[in-house]
Amino acid sequence: MDFAALRKTSKVTTEWTYPQGQALRTGWLRVDTxxxxxxxxxEYGNAxxxxxxxxxxxPGGACAPVMSRFFDxxxxxxxxxxxxxxxxxxxTVAADGPEKALAHNTTDHLVADINALRExxxxxxxxxxxxxxxxxxxxxxxxIRNPEKVASLILRGIFLGRQEDLLYMYQGNAATFETQPYALTEPGAYITYPEEWKAFVEVIAPEQRGDIMGAYKAIFDSRPSTDEGRERQLQAAVAWSVWEGTISNMIPAAADPGKFGEAAFALSFAQIEAHFFANDLFLKPDEITDGVGALKDVPVHIVHGRFDQVCPLTQASxxxxxxxxxxxxxxxxxxTDAxxxxxxxxxxxxLTAIMDGLPRI
Incomplete structure (x- = not known):
């Protein structure tokens, strides 16, 4: 029996309400020097x-036209x-190197960029x-910083970025993996994706697995001068990227990692994520949960997959x-059951139902 043919997908198939539209306008905005x-x-939809x-x-992802389909x-x-x-x-990291792409790249800068784009x-x-x-x-x-500019917040897959959240996704049982690869020694996403976890962990030498994120960051921070070194860095970036891309889906497409397996995307995605994670997302401890009182006049709508292994449901809780x-x-x-x-x-x-039901501004 061909069990692969019996696998269902959890990805969107016919669920879209709105067709893919064409961009009304596109452009670049200089926000820093x-x-x-x-x-x-x-820009899509109604001008x-x-x-x-x-x-x-x-941090480190990108937009795609399909993301406009949540909206009427x-x-x-x-x-x-x-x-x-x-x-x-x-x-970008891939085209221009991390020295340029990661410079002036913090949460404060991104918040300022949203206001610059608004203007x-x-x-x-x-x-x-x-x-x-x-x-x-x-x-x-x-x-939280600009409540007067926000009519509503529509949030999916809540990520608070605490250390425990990152350890769940990236550390798991890595420290004991060499001798007990399938032992449930720590909580983590590896429990649901053991073979994918093996590919992610084995990029790092056993003696460095006590801090997987640190070991990956060291590879990303290196400036390889040989083809072998550049290949090692690319291998690490793709492994990091594919791990997240794979476990993002309740039923992963094991044979096709999509953009997460592409060199240019993976180099930027992995290194920007590692940059933000090593700096605690450039936020104060509990800055978000301590600051939500500022949202008293901002309706907050939350959608979270019950089976989310990148950002477990406890973060939404x-x-x-x-x-x-x-x-x-x-x-x-x-x-959602997703x-x-x-x-x-x-x-x-x-998400589409929420957007359809929002009070008009």
Whole structure:
């Protein structure tokens, strides 16, 4: 029997409500000098509609036209943009090196970039802010600091970026993997994806596995001068990228990692993530959960996959707890039977329904 043929996918198939539209406008916006960071942006939907600022994940991911399909094109003016160092923004790690792409690349810079893009695109009133994974982190930080500019927050796959959250995804049982590869010595995503975890861990020498993120970061920080060294760095970046890309789906496409296996994407994605993670996302401890009182006039809508292994459901629970304690309970809290990816069927349906049901600005 061909069991592979019997595998179902959790990814979106026919769940989309709205067709893929064409971009109304595209462009680059210079937001910094030395280095000259330029953000690539695209606009979809109704040029006179309610503005939606879409914040992609990572840090280090990128936008794609399909991300505009969550929104009614007759109602919304949708802004997609690639954050510093990402996608088609310039410079990038892959094309220009980490010295340029990671310079002036912090959460504070990204928050300022959102305001710069607002101004450049003539958005003067409130806007909806829509973000998933790292995009949910950035959306929350932005809204806490700029509540007067936000009509509503629509968040998917909540990521709070605590050390325990990162250890769950990247450390797991790595320290004991050499002698007990399938022992459940620590909590972690490896429990659900053991073979994929093996490929991720074995890039690092056994004696360095007590700090997997640190070992990977050391490889990314090296400046290889030989083909062998460059290949080693690329191997590490792809392994890092494919690990996250694979476990983002409840039912992964094992034979096709997609963009996560592509060299240019992986080099930028992995190194930007490692850069932010090594610096605690450039946030103060508990900055988000301590700051949600600022959202008293901002409706917060949350969608989280029950089987999310990149950002386990407990992170959404922490956020809801903080919102309730601040007297600002979420307007919506939906737990889908899905994993982490925004492109899983139930999550697509939930996010689209929320956007369709929002009060008009």
């Amino acid at each position: 030395a280095p000259d960071h330029e953000l690539y942006w695209e 006179d509609g309610e503005p939606v600022m879409f914040l992609h994940g990572g 094109p007759a109602r919304y003016r949708v802004i997609l943009f690639d954050q510093r160092g990402c996608g088609q923004s310039r410079p 450049a695109l003539g958005i003067t009133g409130k806007m909806h802010v829509f973000g998933g994974s790292w995009g949910s982190t950035l959306a929350l930080v932005y809204a 922490r956020l809801v707890q903080a919102l309730n304690a601040a007297g600002t309970p979420p307007a919506t809290y939906v737990r 994993g982490h990816s925004a492109m899983e069927g139930q999550t697509v349906l939930a």
